[in-house]
Amino acid sequence: MAKHAPSLPWLEAGENFPPLGDAWGHEDPAPGLLAAGAVLDVSTLVQAYSQGIFPWFSEGQPVLWWSPDPRMVLQVKNFKLHRSLRKSIKHFAGDPSCEIRFDSAFADVINACAHKPRAGQPGTWILPSMVKAYIALHKAGHAHSVETWVNGELAGGLYCINLGSMVFGESMFAHQTDASKIALSALVAFCRASGITMIDCQQNTQHLASLGAGEISRPEFVAHLGRSVDRAAPAWHFKPVYWNQLLTTGMTDLP
Incomplete structure (x- = not known):
């Protein structure tokens, strides 16, 4: 029953x-x-x-x-930079027509996330009311976009929430191969440079797990929030030098 x-x-x-x-x-x-x-x-x-x-x-x-409970999170020290993604990032970082931008096209990013195809799902959870709410949150300084630009075009990206030294990942999209993964890698590199140790991923997915995310208990997650949300938030600017540590320390032995 x-x-x-x-x-x-x-x-x-x-x-x-x-x-x-x-x-x-x-x-x-x-x-x-x-x-x-x-x-x-x-x-x-x-x-x-x-x-x-x-x-x-x-x-x-x-x-x-x-x-x-449990909560899926990415400890930035555990980020898995697979060989193929590392190669894409090295090419991206060395190409003057490619760049990472923060917050230059937040509305475009969240709308692209809302309209991306989802396997086995006819619709989206990023409804117009959500888009409106998160654009307002962005204008208030709490929501940010990490954008992958190629030849002056938005190729992919993600948006997230930042409170203090805590980042909450929301959704990402790609119009070109690896564009969303490069944006996530840029976020990880930025977090490492800014002393941010954890990115909330909310729900467990195979894709996130393949990049190094794992589950922790709700009490452990809430305890981390208590230590993080009242700290000073970082300045959201990406510097190409942030790639250096990621490229030298983030590679795994996976193909």
Whole structure:
């Protein structure tokens, strides 16, 4: 006999989130689901991310708030730079027609992420309301884009959230081979240079695991947040010299 789903708190605008321990567990239909409702404004999003909570919902659903346990994260020291990607980065870094830019086309990046094809999924979770909310978060200085440019064209990129010394990865896209991986590599190189040790990846995927991401418990993740979110945020500028350490220390023996 199928179990009934537990009740889900409904949040009004400005209302505090429930304790993370109230999130649905692995025996429930949607593990990690914490609450529904509230609004996607800057203050609510900052409150959510600083507590280890993020929004994720589909067309026709209310805003749904999640805090999974375990949590997928990329410890930047564990980033796996495969030989093929290392070769692509060396070519990219040595080509004057190629460059990494931060925050020059945030709206273009998030819209490209929203419209990229997704295997086995007919739609996207980056709905117009999400795009609008994260553009506002970007204007407030908390959301950033990492962009791969080739011959003056946006070839790929990603967007993320930054609170203090914590980075929360959101989504990435590519119009050219390896363009999104190069953007992620640039983010890792920037984090290493800025003393940022962890990038939140939210959910476990085979692709993230292949790049060195792994799971940690929710309490461990929240403890890291507590040490990170109130620190000074870095200046979001990419310097080509950031590639050096990554290219000399980040290669694995994988093909």
